[in-house]
Amino acid sequence: QKEVEQNSGPLSVPEGAIASLNCTYSDRGSQSFFWYRQYSGKSPELIMSIYSNGDKEDGRFTAQLNKASQYVSLLIRDSQPSDSATYLCAVNAVRSGGSNYKLTFGKGTLLTVNP
């Protein structure tokens, strides 16, 4: 059973702080890693993808991947109240002879940014 684990939270940070969201995965063959943001009552939307070990930055967001530790994280710098949402980690494992077409999601971490 492929699993994706996230800190359940909730995580509360003051405005302007760095929010750190963590995710671990069980399938060592996983190839692609994603962070989705979901506002309350809305559908998820992709905010970051990462495929190689190291850091990937996009504006205030940085995704970090360590395949040896089976760990992926999302840092949000200068957190804003508008960042308050549930953040879902998703992992895509490539099966032998298959293609990249299924994502396994974690349960999500609820982030609250306090003004």
Added chain:
Amino acid sequence: NAGVTQTPKFRILKIGQSMTLQCTQDMNHNYMYWYRQDPGMGLKLIYYSVGAGITDKGEVPNGYNVSRSTTEDFPLRLELAAPSQTSVYFCASMLALSGELFFGEGSRLTVL
């Protein structure tokens, strides 16, 4: 640009009734998915399709059926509704190999 459209947005069913959740996408994506989301439980894959005429089970397929007769449409059928099927259902599509899912707005289903 409509993207992924789901209907209905809300529905209340009685135990034992059946219904179909409709999903259509206009992005010409090959891959389509149905997820359910229970409070605090993330997204669980019900069924998916890699192209017209091809479907496969996900993690939680029991009590559901799907068909994929065209690239655009991927309806989800609930047979003999049970209270355990009370959930929010999301349809999504993906351009092959991208890993980026485009979600519909969701369908909130209550079974009483």
